[in-house]
Amino acid sequence: MRIDPERLRFEVEARDGDARAGVLHTAHGPVRTPAFIPLATKGTVRGLESEEVAGLGYELVLGNTYHLFVSPGPDRIAAADGLHGFMSWDRALITDSGGFQVFSLAHGGVADEVKGSGRPGGDHGSVLSIGEEGVRFRSYKDGTPLFVSPEVSMEIQAKLGSDIALVFDECTPYHADREYTARSMERTHRWLGRCLDWHRLEGPARQAVFGIVQGGVYEDLRRESAQAVSEAEVDGLAIGGTLGRDKAEMREVLEMTAPLLPSEAPKHLLGIGEIDDLLGGIALGLDVFDCAVPTRLARHGTALTPDPDNRFRLDLRKPGREGDRNPIVDGCPCPACRNHDRDYISYLSRAEELTAVRLLCLHHLTYMHQFMTHARTAITTGTFSTYSASILAGVPPWAAGGGAGQSPA
Amino acid sequence: MRIDPERLRFEVEARDGDARAGVLHTAHGPVRTPAFIPLATKGTVRGLESEEVAGLGYELVLGNTYHLFVSPGPDRIAAADGLHGFMSWDRALITDSGGFQVFSLAHGGVADEVKGSGRPGGDHGSVLSIGEEGVRFRSYKDGTPLFVSPEVSMEIQAKLGSDIALVFDECTPYHADREYTARSMERTHRWLGRCLDWHRLEGPARQAVFGIVQGGVYEDLRRESAQAVSEAEVDGLAIGGTLGRDKAEMREVLEMTAPLLPSEAPKHLLGIGEIDDLLGGIALGLDVFDCAVPTRLARHGTALTPDPDNRFRLDLRKPGREGDRNPIVDGCPCPACRNHDRDYISYLSRAEELTAVRLLCLHHLTYMHQFMTHARTAITTGTFSTYSASILAGVPPWAAGGGAGQSPA
Secondary structure, eight states: OOOOTTTOEEEEEEEETTEEEEEEEETTEEEEESEEEOEETTSSOTTOOHHHHHHTTOOEEEEOHHHHHHTTOHHHHHHTTHHHHHTTOOSEEEEOOSHHHHHHHHHSOOHHHHHTTTOTTSOOOEEEEEOSSOEEEEOTTTOOEEEEOHHHHHHHHHHHTOSEEEOOOOOOOTTOOHHHHHHHHHHHHHHHHHHHHHHHHHSOTTOEEEEEEOOTTOHHHHHHHHHHHHHSSOSEEEEOSOOOSSHHHHHHHHHHHGGGSOTTSOEEETTOOOHHHHHHHHHTTOOEEEOSHHHHHHHTTEEEOSOGGGTTEEETTSTTOTTOOSOSSTTOOSHHHHHOOHHHHHHHHHTTOHHHHHHHHHHHHHHHHHHHHHHHHHHHTTOHHHHHHHHHTTOOGGGTTSSSOOOOO | OOOOTTTOEEEEEEEETTEEEEEEEETTEEEEESEEEOEETTSSOTTOOHHHHHHTTOOEEEEOHHHHHHTTOHHHHHHTTHHHHHTTOOSEEEEOOSHHHHHHHHHSOOHHHHHTTTOTTSOOOEEEEEOSSOEEEEOTTTOOEEEEOHHHHHHHHHHHTOSEEEOOOOOOOTTOOHHHHHHHHHHHHHHHHHHHHHHHHHSOTTOEEEEEEOOTTOHHHHHHHHHHHHHSSOSEEEEOSOOOSSHHHHHHHHHHHGGGSOTTSOEEETTOOOHHHHHHHHHTTOOEEEOSHHHHHHHTTEEEOSOGGGTTEEETTSTTOTTOOSOSSTTOOSHHHHHOOHHHHHHHHHTTOHHHHHHHHHHHHHHHHHHHHHHHHHHHTTOHHHHHHHHHTTOOGGGTTSSSOOOOO
């Protein structure tokens, strides 16, 4: 770890067990943690413009290096004063490295993301070769051969001008065996070194770099990786790679991995965003979480609700919502819940009206922000375990005892 | 005409030549005219929720009887206290009769609308029979045979609970000859009688009914139709049917038809919404205008601009917008123009991001509202011809002399 306050300063304000409430001070302002990070995959949070995302209270969004590399390309974004200027977002930005996406082309799993591009039936791109140097693949947009390496990824992220860059890694899939996972991890560590070498010489002075801990579901590998990343000159750590087959295994992997990370580091759990998993991650001292689930659910007509028995989800496209005059979630301050009932939003979603996607995105981002701010308050008041239990018992975040001292239902 | 102030009261506040600034007092509040009416075809303005449409200043939107009949069905909407309750819109609503859509299935032309349903490749529906009684057709949704007659249309509109219902008519296409147009018009007049008979007995007490003047491009038929509709117990008149092959013929047809309508009637020009056509319609004393063009353009990445040489349009998907740091229209108060440049919106639109459609819808509705409110001010200050000339010379509405007394550029 290096702690360079010019790039990033992480201040822990309160602890409750291992959970902590902190502030990540970036070149574009503070990010209160724990925080959910909305995806601005292609330079916009789905259906929302930047001003609205800030209005919802978010202080950090995540841009996707792979997608922005394919289109519109880093030079066009650099010419707009980076991704901040391009998308008119003046708060903090993190960019992933593109590793997850290019390896998903090889390992499978990127389909969902590419489906989200509004290009059904389009070419999903394909990997041409993976080697020590980097990865060659074809653009899903027009088939152009492209190449990403640790250096290229850092160069793109430098042009995007994010406040936090992630190092280029291989995201090992669940079906990889121990040997593959170990070899992949070792290469990821070599790539970490190359990323940091490039960044030391060429990176933006105020851009922080997070390293990524790999090692799959293997405790010794996670330990080895945590140590290697912690010893490198990173400003924070992320947990990447497979976390296992199911939620139980995920919990195990996180429980063994989280304590291996240096306490003073800001910690990012990559790609996880379901309510119960977030509670688990926060309890383990993880600070920021990004996930495509909220926006993906919105596209498919599913709403986040305080319903643990149904994975905190309500499928509005299921028949039987006709005449349901309840809001998605009673008491939710989002426009979907303030102004509309399930009957209407269900109809709009089945009719594939844009308004449905937008209302559900607004609901999800409002709901996640409520969830995180109340979790933060619970940590500062030493009541996080009560808050967590209430959420898992089906209490909505604003009534779960984190905030105004309400007792859980 | 009947003028029943319980249903509708139209107050002309100022005249400038034939142009007039008025207020349509409906059961759901006032509508200042001249007014552009955004389409809430399927119960939502594309990508915007009702609260936002009101926030943009709109006082009247148009729901589509045909689409809402096919899905979700009038009973479901009636159970939500009508379309007002269903879509949480508490201002004025007008519903078309469904005539345009069912006849478009026979005559062609509905394709664009159905394309807008987000169901590319779906069944566009088809007409099974057209007779004196009404029209039988298949649902584009699931192939169910459906039937619409004057009585059915009025019954649906009664269930939708709109403030203004339109009578069921045949929208004659341009390619219809004189004989077909005459016979169709006569049937439309018989249907007008049936609509009013049904409405007198069964219609909501506070729902107004507008008759539709047909007659195609034939002066004697337009005269005959205007007289027949004016003599019926309608609360207002709409001009329907083909207006000709091109803008020149449209102007001719409108110039001969508009003076045939009773001066005291509120007048609706159906389906027309290009800037120059609106100026022409306002100058002829027409009051309200609905049109799919603004939202359709938004879907296709085209923005309204004060550029008469390009039909007041800017195609943002055309190559060459990269690096263009200008807003769509300098000085436009919409979020797209306040916060973003052409470079970014062009990228978003080419990437088929929802945010692009939404930003362009917001731009178009803001722009049209500006255009209409400044036109209204120009009428009240007796400067409408100057305003009109400025707009046609490429001055944006807010600088065209209608409002704060700016002189046109």
